[in-house]
Amino acid sequence: MERLIKEVRILKIYSVVLTILCFMFIFLAFRNNPEQHxxxxxxxxxxxxxxxxxxxxxxxxxxxxxxxxxxxxxxxxxxxxxxxxxxxxxxxxxxxxxxxxDAKGSGMVYSVDQRNTDQIMQLQYSEATGKEKGRVYGLKLWDRPDDFTLERLIKVDDSLKKLNDPVLYKNIWAKLTKEGKLGRERFFAGKTADGDVGLFLRDDQGKVRLRIYVDKNNKTHIESLDDNGAILKNNY
Structure with missing residues (x-):
């Protein structure tokens, strides 16, 4: 009986030692061969x-x-x-x-961010399902101010939310948008939801000032617009 107990004890020790050796072997194998396929x-x-x-x-x-x-x-x-x-x-x-x-639509966006703030360039695609797809795709550019970083934007947003005043929150964001603190779209090259394909250029206030495009009826347009969006020149 004592001999049996002794042999069992030896087997346990052997098993533990073997397990440790196996783990060491695996560890060294990965360490010596960091590039795995x-x-x-x-x-x-x-x-x-x-x-x-x-x-x-x-x-x-x-x-x-x-x-x-x-x-x-x-x-x-x-x-x-x-x-x-x-x-x-x-x-x-x-x-x-x-x-x-998903069942509601599809989209993909590749973004490039300006230093210290949000995106200034995007290659984007989006569309909804159903009859009115609203399919849009192309290249879009923005201007963003250097003096209103993303970190500052987050702090302003957090401070406004703590006040729990929806009206004030809406007014402040409208003011920041008007001042251009949130950035302004300047350029789009691609296809719009209306089916127009071309270039759409905006001024530093974000207003469209020049459109060069082919519409869904294959008619060509070159349009200059004033501050109010009225066409100043239209060449076909």
Missing amino acids: FKEIDVERINIVEKDGTLKMVISNKERQHPGMVNHQLMKPREREAGMIFFNSKGDECGGLVYDG
Whole structure:
């Protein structure tokens, strides 16, 4: 009996030692061969980082998508579509690619962000389902001020929400929009929801001033507009 107990004890020790050796072998194998080849992998999110841990890119599904960062500080949780989000060494989100499509519609956007603020260039596509698709796609550009950064915008938004005054909130945002603090669209090249294909240029107030396009009836247009949107010159 004592001999049996002794042999069982030896087997336990042997088993533990063998398990440790196996783990060490696996660890050393991965350590000595950092470049692994996978034919297929299912993953919800991948973080691309530098050696020091600085985040540079996130590839994620919708549920685990990164909320964004400003000066290495995480933004508040928000719903974002699946895709890729890019980050610079300063710790700011600097662009990305997001997409989705469901029973209500489809869309995809590739964005390039201005330093310290939001997007200034987008390659975009969107459409709804049904008879009125509202399909729009093309290249869009914005101007954004240097003195009203995304970090400042977030602070203003947080402060206004704490006041719990919907009217004041709406008025302040209308004022910021009028002053151009939220950016102004300047350029669009693509197809509009009305079926026009061409170039649409806006002034520094965001008003359309020049349209060069072919309409859905294949008629060509070159239109200059005044501040109120009235056509000054129309060449066919």
